[in-house]
Amino acid sequence: PPHVGAGAGGWHPSAGISLASRWRLLSLQLPGHTSVTALAWSPGGRLLVSGSATGSVPMVLWDITSGVGEPIRASLHGVYLLRWSPCGSYLFAALTTQAFLLFETQTWTHQRWETGGTGHINDACWGSIGSRPVLLFVVEGSAQIMGVHFSNPAPALDAHLLPVQVQSAPSENRQGITGKGVSDLPSVSRIAWDAITGKLAL
Numbered sequence: 001p002p003h004v005g006a007g008a009g010g011w012h013p014s015a016g017i018s019l020a021s022r023w024r025l026l027s028l029q030l031p032g033h034t035s036v037t038a039l040a041w042s043p044g045g046r047l048l049v050s051g052s053a054t055g056s057v058p059m060v061l062w063d064i065t066s067g068v069g070e071p072i073r074a075s076l077h078g079v080y081l082l083r084w085s086p087c088g089s090y091l092f093a094a095l096t097t098q099a100f101l102l103f104e105t106q107t108w109t110h111q112r113w114e115t116g117g118t119g120h121i122n123d124a125c126w127g128s129i130g131s132r133p134v135l136l137f138v139v140e141g142s143a144q145i146m147g148v149h150f151s152n153p154a155p156a157l158d159a160h161l162l163p164v165q166v167q168s169a170p171s172e173n174r175q176g177i178t179g180k181g182v183s184d185l186p187s188v189s190r191i192a193w194d195a196i197t198g199k200l201a202l
Helices: none
Strands: 008-013 023-029 036-041 049-054 059-063 068-071 079-084 090-095 099-104 110-114 120-131 133-141 143-151 159-164 193-194 199-201
Touching: 023 120, 049 079, 079 120, 090 120, 120 193
Parallel strands: 036 079
Antiparallel strands: 008 023, 036 049, 049 059, 059 068, 079 090, 090 099, 099 110, 120 133, 133 143, 143 159, 193 199
8 A cells, every 4th residue: 555654745726726726735654553554534634544554653643734643542453445425424444454433523432343254344435315315345365345324313323334246247248348236246355336327346
């Protein structure tokens, strides 16, 4: 994974967002927060969270306006994947072990979950069922998609971890569409959710 010095950095376009624009680098540093391996913006762009797989300070919440970083105090080590929910109410942090943490972002209370698999989490994304967010993830060496379904609105962390049942679409005679199901795959390494259409890509 890419490493960004001994902290994190943010780039701001000084004029517009064209390729010719000049960007300004804001360096964010905190002692002990080294070898940054994961980054996630809050939906509003005011906050940035960075994670480290090896540093003594595993996770830091940055206020981009002031440049001040606050360590997130939790029983965690080895953060390598972060996903902030589009609603802004939850933060997901995958660990290098077979575990992950879910935070609610009002008081930063968290819960630790085990993946139930034999490997670490390959990838994760936020989707939705109706108006409620759902966290989807895949574990190394598996094609099974898992979902964390929240029972109550934020900031409650009441949730259930359930396998996601995926049905195969009918085969079509278009290039690149095979009609295979998830069960035909040896494993899934990346997933992506489209919030507009509600489609999940594997």
